[in-house]
Amino acid sequence: MIRFTWRQFRGQATVAGIGLAVVAIVLAITGSHLAHLYDTTVATCATHGDCDAATGNLLGADKFLQTALNVLVLVLPGLLGVFWGAPLIAGELEAGTFRLAWAQSVTRTRWITCKLGLVGLASMVVSGLFSLMVTWWFSPIDLVQANRLSSSIVFGARDIVPIGYAAFAFVLGASAGAIIRRTLPAMATTLVSFVVARIVFTTLIRPRLIAPLHRGFALDPNATGFGSSGSPLSGAGHAALQPNPPDIPNGWIYSTDIIDKAGRPLTSQVLKSDCPLLGTSGPPAGGTHSRSEVPNGVQHVLHDCVVKVGTTYHGVATYQPGSRYWYFQWSETAIFLGAAIVLAGLCFWWVRRRVT
Amino acid sequence: MSNNSTDISAGRLAPAVIEARGLAKRYKRRWALSDCTLAIPEGKVVGLVGPNGAGKTTLLHLAVGLLAPTSGHIAVLGQRPASGPAQLGRVGFVAQDTPTYATLSVADHLRLGAWLNPRWDRDLAERRIVQLGLDLGQQTRSLSGGQRAQLTLTMAIAKRPDLLLLDEPVASLDPLARREFLDGLTKIVADHGVSVVLSSHLVADLERVCDYLIVLVASRVQVAGEIKALLASHCRLTGPRRDPKSLPANVQLIEASHTDRQTTLVVRADGAVHDSAWTVESLSLEDLVLAYMGRAASTELGHRPASQDQP
Numbered sequence: 110m111i112r113f114t115w116r117q118f119r120g121q122a123t124v125a126g127i128g129l130a131v132v133a134i135v136l137a138i139t140g141s142h143l144a145h146l147y148d149t150t151v152a153t154c155a156t157h158g159d160c161d162a163a164t165g166n167l168l169g170a171d172k173f174l175q176t177a178l179n180v181l182v183l184v185l186p187g188l189l190g191v192f193w194g195a196p197l198i199a200g201e202l203e204a205g206t207f208r209l210a211w212a213q214s215v216t217r218t219r220w221i222t223c224k225l226g227l228v229g230l231a232s233m234v235v236s237g238l239f240s241l242m243v244t245w246w247f248s249p250i251d252l253v254q255a256n257r258l259s260s261s262i263v264f265g266a267r268d269i270v271p272i273g274y275a276a277f278a279f280v281l282g283a284s285a286g287a288i289i290r291r292t293l294p295a296m297a298t299t300l301v302s303f304v305v306a307r308i309v310f311t312t313l314i315r316p317r318l319i320a321p322l323h324r325g326f327a328l329d330p331n332a333t334g335f336g337s338s339g340s341p342l343s344g345a346g347h348a349a350l351q352p353n354p355p356d357i358p359n360g361w362i363y364s365t366d367i368i369d370k371a372g373r374p375l376t377s378q379v380l381k382s383d384c385p386l387l388g389t390s391g392p393p394a395g396g397t398h399s400r401s402e403v404p405n406g407v408q409h410v411l412h413d414c415v416v417k418v419g420t421t422y423h424g425v426a427t428y429q430p431g432s433r434y435w436y437f438q439w440s441e442t443a444i445f446l447g448a449a450i451v452l453a454g455l456c457f458w459w460v461r462r463r464v465t
Numbered sequence: 466m467s468n469n470s471t472d473i474s475a476g477r478l479a480p481a482v483i484e485a486r487g488l489a490k491r492y493k494r495r496w497a498l499s500d501c502t503l504a505i506p507e508g509k510v511v512g513l514v515g516p517n518g519a520g521k522t523t524l525l526h527l528a529v530g531l532l533a534p535t536s537g538h539i540a541v542l543g544q545r546p547a548s549g550p551a552q553l554g555r556v557g558f559v560a561q562d563t564p565t566y567a568t569l570s571v572a573d574h575l576r577l578g579a580w581l582n583p584r585w586d587r588d589l590a591e592r593r594i595v596q597l598g599l600d601l602g603q604q605t606r607s608l609s610g611g612q613r614a615q616l617t618l619t620m621a622i623a624k625r626p627d628l629l630l631l632d633e634p635v636a637s638l639d640p641l642a643r644r645e646f647l648d649g650l651t652k653i654v655a656d657h658g659v660s661v662v663l664s665s666h667l668v669a670d671l672e673r674v675c676d677y678l679i680v681l682v683a684s685r686v687q688v689a690g691e692i693k694a695l696l697a698s699h700c701r702l703t704g705p706r707r708d709p710k711s712l713p714a715n716v717q718l719i720e721a722s723h724t725d726r727q728t729t730l731v732v733r734a735d736g737a738v739h740d741s742a743w744t745v746e747s748l749s750l751e752d753l754v755l756a757y758m759g760r761a762a763s764t765e766l767g768h769r770p771a772s773q774d775q776p
Contacts, residue, residue, distance in 0.1 A: 112580045116573060117566070205564035209617065212529060213581035214554035214624065216547065462533075 110215050110223040118228055121193060125235045133242055136178075139171055140246040146170060147249035164253045175250065178243050182266035185239055186274035187303050189232040194282020195295040197224055198460065202290045221460045225453055229279050236275030244268050258434045259361035261311045268438050273445030278303045280449040284456040288463075306448075310441070318440050319433065321363055324426045326355045328367065328419040330412045349377060350415065352424040359431025367422050375422050384414035480543065482507050482628045482660045483528055488537035490523050497523040499684045501537070505662065505677065510654055512671030512692075513664040514754055515681035521664040522561055524681065525632045528662070529558045542627055554584055557621030557659075561632040563614045567606035571599050571616060575623075582624035590623035611642030615649070622653050629653075631663045635670055647674050668751045680754055682761035692750060699753050702730040702743040713740070720756040731756035 115122075150163040157163075198221075201207040211217060244267045251257050257267060264270070282299040289295045332353035354365045367375040429437070481504040488501040498520040505511055513521050526532040527539050530547025539545075544552045565574060571594060579585045594601065597615050605613060614634055621629060631650075635643040651674050654661060665671055671678070679689040688695065699719070706728045709721045717733040731748065732738075738745055748756070 110581060113577050116569070116577070120568075204567065205560065205562060206566055208531060208558075208560035209564050209566070209620075210581075211531060211547070212553075212556075212558035212560065212621070213578070214550045214583060215581050216550060216553065219550075 110219055111227060114223045114227045118231070122231060125231070129235065129238055129242075132239065135174075136242050136246045139174060140242075143167070143170060143246065143249050147252070151249070151253060167253055168250060175247075178246065179262055179266050182240055182243050182271055183262065186232075186236050186271055186278040187300060189236060189275050190278025190282035190299045190303050191296045193228055193232055194279040195286045195299045196292045197228060197283045197286055198456075199286030199290055199292040199295045202286075203292055217461055218457070221457055225280065225283060225456065229276060229283075229449075229453075232275045232279040233272045237269070237272040240266070240268065240271035255359045255431070258359060258429060258431055258437065261315070264315075264437070265307070265311065269442045270438055270445070273442035273449075274307070276449040277306070277445040277452070280452040280456060281306075284452050284459065287456055287459045310444075314444075315437065315441060316363065318437060319429070321427045321429050324355060324357070324428065326352075326424045326426065328352055328415050328422065328424050330415040330419065333411070333415045335411050335414075350375065350380065350418065354426050354428075355424075357426065357428050357430065359434065361429040361431075363427040363429075365424055365426045367418070368425055369422050375418065380414075380418070383417050384410070386410045386414075480507055481505055481540075482509075483539070483541050483662065485524075485527075485539045486537055488524075488527060488539050489535050490520075490527060490532060491535045496684050498527070501686050503679065503686060503689060505660075505679075505689075507660055508658065509660055509677040509691075510650075510675045511660075511662040511677040511679060512668075512675035513662055513679045513681060514666065514668055514671055515664075516666055516758060519666075519681045520684045521666075521681055522632055523684075525558075525630050525662070525664060528630055529556055550583075554582060554624060555627045557624055557626035557629040559614070559617045559621050559629075559631045559634050562637065563610070563617040563634065565605040565608075565613055565616060568604055570602050570604055571608075572601040574605065574616060574620060575601075578620045578623055584625040586623045586625050589625075590619055593619045593623075609642070610637045611639070611646065614638060614642070614646055618646070618649065618653075622657065622659070625657075626659060629659050629661045631661065633664055633666070635665065643670065650674055668754045672750050678750070678754075680757045682758050685761070687757040687761055695753060696748060696750065698735065699731065699733050699748050699756075700738070701746040701748055701752070702728075702732055702738065703746065704728060704743045707742075713738070720759045 146167055151160070151167055154160040154163040198207075201210065210220060247263075247267070251263065251267070254260075254263075256263050258264060265274070278299065281303055282295065285298045285302070286292065286295040289298060328350070329352070334351040334353070335349075350367055352365050352367060354362045369375070483503060483505040485501050485503040488498060488503075489496065490498045501520075501524065513524065515521050523532065527534055528541050528546055530545075530553075542552065542555050546556070547553055566577075569577070575587075575590050575594065578590060579587060594616070597612070597619075599608070599612055599616065605616065608616065614637075618631070618634065621631075634650075635646050638646060647670065650661065650663070653659065654674075661674075663671065663675065676692055677690070678692050678695060680687040704727070706723055706726050709718050709728065709730055712718060712730075712732065715735045716738060718730060719733060720731040722729045731752070
């Protein structure tokens, strides 16, 4: 049955193999150039004192390829689910060939095990290899940008999570195909549900995988902005100081707040009574302003205000430290693999009991 | 597939290749097969005949385990259909419209058969393909319907089954391909002594090759038995017009038709009909089948199943 599954899958496997080889060649050439650029400029910039120029130069290199690679790693699991997963069973049901396959001396259970196992494994290998190459290629850039954890796109396009995504998308496609029994609707369903699953996980589940840490810091009068958001209904805007978050290398900062020693947040009433001038001569309500945009006079007001507020209040950052990168990678991979296994169980049950 | 695989043919002298008890299958609201009780003896070539939508495909799919019964039991070669690789290996099946993998070649299909069937007879398969003049390298999408039917039949017999089930194998073939296919089947039966169940909605197809007949109409088995015995026990009675209820006790009415002065009856008679008022004629197989179909149609009038043979 393994040989037969391979015979059916051979064409798709060849396409994937060629694709990976082409990507490998392109990345080997451009990637070693990037690594060289890093070693000769960014790594030594501290001694020359031109670090801004060096990092800018590195980040600007191969801009198109950077975008393309991030997008490709992002969509590859979905494509595998749509083009390898969805037609796997739906194609046989649609063409009627399952009646030929199931008339051989092979049980349905073995048939579905081999199909899901072999093609599913191939999906994980393809996605994993691609992610590995891209991770290597991006390593100098990621070192500079330090956003592997904080950027949801970068996080999902590095190291091992794409393997989990691929396994999940593939089994999702196969199950949709078994249940819907028609290839095209199964493909569409797979795509939509995979995108929804990824968005829900990224926005709702990933930030809650482990409780974040908190770090307090003194408010810096020169690095704190002011913003207010007005609502047409209440009239009066909600005014707030916006502290610059502390520097947490490779970290993922959820939010920064201003609280007093008892942990009470700075309310806009307190802010108004402490700094009556703030906001009156300043920018109109309804926006956030970095210091550079704010006129000089307002800067003085803001400076004095932050000094005054800073006597009783301090900033606190809620964040995940960079050291938790691998904790997040492994957790998310494990959860998607677990979901894939649950879906595979559904697929087994459906093919054995419900199909025909 | 909730039934335990009890050997329901145990204790019989002639083992049944297919034994069904109260077998029924329902698709959503429609019964495709109802209350089917059958025992098909070993070594027969069985014709399963009935109009489209009668439940022939359903019965065959239940027999190969493609479908699970809604109620009742079926045992094929003494075991639950598709209960394991060994049971699957003993049953050859050619599905309706003879599906094959369009992008795989004839040779790929033979390889597939060899990989998936431990009892695969490679010589037999290759010899047959050569005899049929099929090109081994050709993709099956470019084969004719007859060639595809022959390829799938070859795959079904090269696995060396004890029972061969064929679902409308000749329905889509032209008359010449039809004859070639049926002649090939006759030869296979002679060579390998395999039991065969063959479905068709045309009696003429079955007459050539079958020695046992099952008439399935409107999801019910109307009659089943050896063709010789069926022909011997059925006859047509023609006589002056009279009420069919006045028939003797050993005569069972199948179908009656009347003109102003004359009555024609098709009956099943367990013994000779001693009534000089009747002219007794023997029936052709086709007449016999048509009589049962007509009876089923008149009793099921108004609620015949949709003319669909598939789930």
